[in-house]
Amino acid sequence: MAAAVFQKKLSWTLRALMASLLLPHLFRSSMLTHSQLRRCSAAGLLPVILVLAALAAGAAVFFIFTKPRMDDEAAASGVAPVLAEPKIPAAAPSAGEKTAPAAPPPPVVTPPPAPAGFGFARPADLGKEMARSLAAADFDRAAQLAAASDPAQAAQVAAVLKKMVLDMKVKAGSEDQVEILGLVENRTRVSVPLLIPGREDSARLQLDLERDARMGWKVVAMHLPKELAAAVSAPDSAAPAPAAPGQPPAAEMRRPSLVMVDESMDPLSFASDFVRALLRHDFARARIFVDEAKVPAERLIGLCIVFEEGKYELKPAKPLIITVANPEVSWVIAQVQSTGLQQSTEFGLELQRAGVDKPWRVVGMNLSEILGSYASSAAKMGVPYTPIVSNPRGGESLALYFEYDEAALHPRAQKQLEIVAGLLKSDPNRKLKITGHADAKGAEDYNVRLSRSRAESVKSQLAALGVSAAQIVTTGLGTTQPLSPNQKSDGSDDPEGRSRNRRAEIYLDF
Template identity: 40%
Template sequence: MSDSRFPIAFLFGAVALAAGVAVLYVNRSTPEAPPAPPAQVESKPEPETEPKSEPIPATQKESMVDSPKDPEAALANAGVGVAEVNPADLLSKIGTALEAGDFDTLGKLIGRDALDDATRKRLAQMATGEQIKLRKPDTVQEVGELELNNRARWALWLDGAETGRDRIFFDLKQSAGKWSVQSLTLPPAPGDPIPKAVLVDSLGIADAFLQATLRQEFEMAKEFAETSTVSDAKIAGLCILFEEGNYRLRPEKPLRAMFQRPDTAGYLARVVNADGSDAAEFSMVLRQPGNGGHWRVSDVNLDQLLADYARRVAGGDVYYSPLVKNPKGGDTLVLYFGFDEDVLAPRTERQMEIVAQILKTDRDKQLTISGHTDALGTEQYNEQLSARRAGIVKDFLVKTGVREDQIITLARGQSQPRRPNFTESGGDNPEGRRANRRTEIYLDFD
């Protein structure tokens, strides 16, 4: 019996020992709670005291004030340039920046490719001089097309500047329907000679020729013409047409490119009336000599302009033209008279003032004035009347300062009609007779 109880007792002892070990293990693995932190006493922060400011030296004060940037340096940091759908908007923004002296914006609008060293330097010189002022209104001008619908020339008019220094030119290029500045040309600096034309490509010469005729500057206009093909009378006639017809160049696309070849270029000049409505257009052809000489206006076709002038100024009489073909070649200026009259109308006097300007610029020039009549009246009377008509024109020119020995007068009477005095059936032809009552002025001086 004692032997059988021993295993049972041994088993109970082992279980009790294992339970004791487990209790000890659990007690060792439980961490003790950390001691409570000591109570912190809240302390009031001491008030901060502002540091005493030291006096700023005068030189340091000046350096802290923003000073204007150097224009040349600002332009040197120009970006790629701005592109606008409407080139007039781009030019207006450039003009605003130019007047304000904002060369940072100016450089961003124009772009670095159009601002070479010489241009940046010249712009900086303009900025350091008197404040740049632009003409108002009509600050922005479209000069014309360099390449049809692809390249064009625009300008900003400077206020109060003399002719030749009064415009800044911008050549624009179009890409993806937007225009940006390709190059610009600044006017000559003060003291530098003024060239006859700032830009001497075909468009520059065409524009210079038209600007001279608009200002009634015959001699200057003649400098840009090929005198062997464009007569003095045609240049003077264009001056008269612009003056009497009160024409001016069309604001939009005044010179449209018709064709461009290495030595020949064609433009369509477009003019408007005083009220701004479209009036007429006329073609101009320019040529450049093979030796690389200057471009010259070699042909001007005024047919459409003369037709508009006749319609608006001459009451629709297409034969009442201030410029006619000379049977001997070239063109002739014509002044018209009323029936049996030998007095100058106010309109005729304005024409003569232009002719007088031409003669007074060169005292060696001479012109020939021939008087004419219609066929009504006797030949003797008409010869005397034609002499009086030629004489009254001469007298007016002499009163304006032209020397008498510069003028030759001829009396042609009824011997050289321009239009028939009578119809084929023998009836009277009033329109023809009206065109025959005239004085012709030969201006081909060469």
């Protein structure tokens, strides 16, 4: 502190010394001789000279004393000195001139708050809230959810739900059974299970959802099964009131109802039931959905096996996507994932029906994507290849693979053979052909015997599952029909190719 005071005093002393040396010089330089003064006075320049001398002296005093002091004070306060610009007063309006009123400030636009109780971040959360509301008979809350996109219809929706639950004795299933069916027309469809008296399986209350920037997910349509058509009140038969002048007719002003009744199963629900049966490895249930003249049983069995071995499940966000939706033809993409294989893949379904009043059927399955993904990743589980292979006679066969120089069945073949046995036992007239195969290692006659032993192993397992031996034909083809080359292009051994050739194929001759 003392050092700072000393520096300040020293600064002022030096400034005073400079002033004492500089000011006399300025005054001397500005003084004129007597003769010069008389000439300036005669010329009228004396006042000008005096003013200039005063200005020079004032400037010297400002820069030597005043400005350094201002700088010191500004530095002490931390604020730089600012010279304010002089304000120019506005010119007064002339007489008779009207002044324009000041423009009002622009209004502050604030978005309306989101309705209370909304803000669902996930579609399934909205579906679960609907299930809870119906289970608690909270029809106002359920109607608020269903009519979020058109609150004017909330009363109508509440009346439908109340009649459905109280009069028709319909119960909502557990919220754990709420599921996302998929995507149709850029809307996410959520299924809420319903228990209808007299119906063995559960029905669906389907909600079509869209994402709202303020409200999160909201319902834009609600679908009821045809068994609940009575819950929807009949339209008012009274003639509509005449429209006001300049207004469109009342029929044009009426908004479409949020509540719809599905007279038949829609393609998204149909595809969902079919795929979920496959994921449960329920081959008998899955067969109900297909046109067996167009979708061979080998495809269903092979897909069940892929799902079981790969532990596939539907992707939770968008399990199914409708890509083509016509009254009698639909295309569906099923998206699945496997945690064990660390992959996501898909397969396609082609659906058809003979008329709008006829049931849907699966008439085509594009499995190239999922089978390719499975084949490339199955080595992580020790499963070498896809269970579906092309048959030389046309169509496809089921393939069972064997270890090197072995005829014993792998444990994973058990599920495949259980499905095949169920098919054969359901119709004693059905037959199948089993062909055994071997790789190129060893003598040809030995490989023929080994391939026959592999075919017989499959037959023995089917017999143990209750299939009549008369329904099975076996043969051994040795190395004559390899699936892959036994050698690489340079002539060296190809162990991977040989492993595909150690197999038995089942051809279902139905």
